[in-house]
Amino acid sequence: MKKVINDGESVPQKEIDDATEQAVKNGLFTLSEIIFNKQHDRALVSYSFVCGELCGQGRLLLLKKVGGKWKIHKTCQEWLR
Template sequence: MTKPVKTDFYILTLLIVSFLGCKSEPSEIEKYQIISEVLNHSYGHPTDDENGLGWLDLSKDYNALFVIKHTNQIPSDIEIVDQYLKLNNYSEFSIDELKKYREWDINRIIGYDRYQLESEGNKELDSHYIGQIQFSSISFNKGFDRAIIYTSYMCGGECGEGLLFHLSKSNKWEIEKVEVIWVS
């Protein structure tokens, strides 16, 4: 009679440990924290020259960054990122996740104050844009403690870059490395 109770106890313990060990998908708040971290990394320096790799017109005062609200990346960007992931054996991340459609709400981006964030529908007439940025969706690994996000940034006809951000989370989301996918 004691054997079944012992077996039930072990099964229950295993289920509890398994349940507590599972990590859930990051919340919307965490996804916007990732966006903020990316913006502060790439567009939060004291001078624009540090951001723009020397191609910005420093005679202008920029006060805004235009954010494309949707994640519809152009097919060539998706293809380049997909090739990069395959070449570097980043099989834990899915190109299908990166290209999922979603709309980002710029009002939910917190902790970024270098430039005024604007998007379609809330443009100001006196804004001088440093450029426009578009974010992909975020692809997480199965443990939800690592993520990648792709950004494309344009600051003119022949000025821009595509970056792939690798992030990890211990206490908060932090950028591990940034890969330049293309630059113009």
């Protein structure tokens, strides 16, 4: 399930707890600190998911704000197992 979060909207703690529980059961998901440009309409973030010794991936995402919502503008495969 994908969900768009608008500026100022908080994520309910239960959703965070459920997502964390699923990640721990099925692997490890990490998300970097988000870096914004001065206009706050573009952002850079990386994530990785490791699901075993030879299973996982990491990506760098360039996000762009379009119509008040964040969209993935470009992706870069950082690593793949």
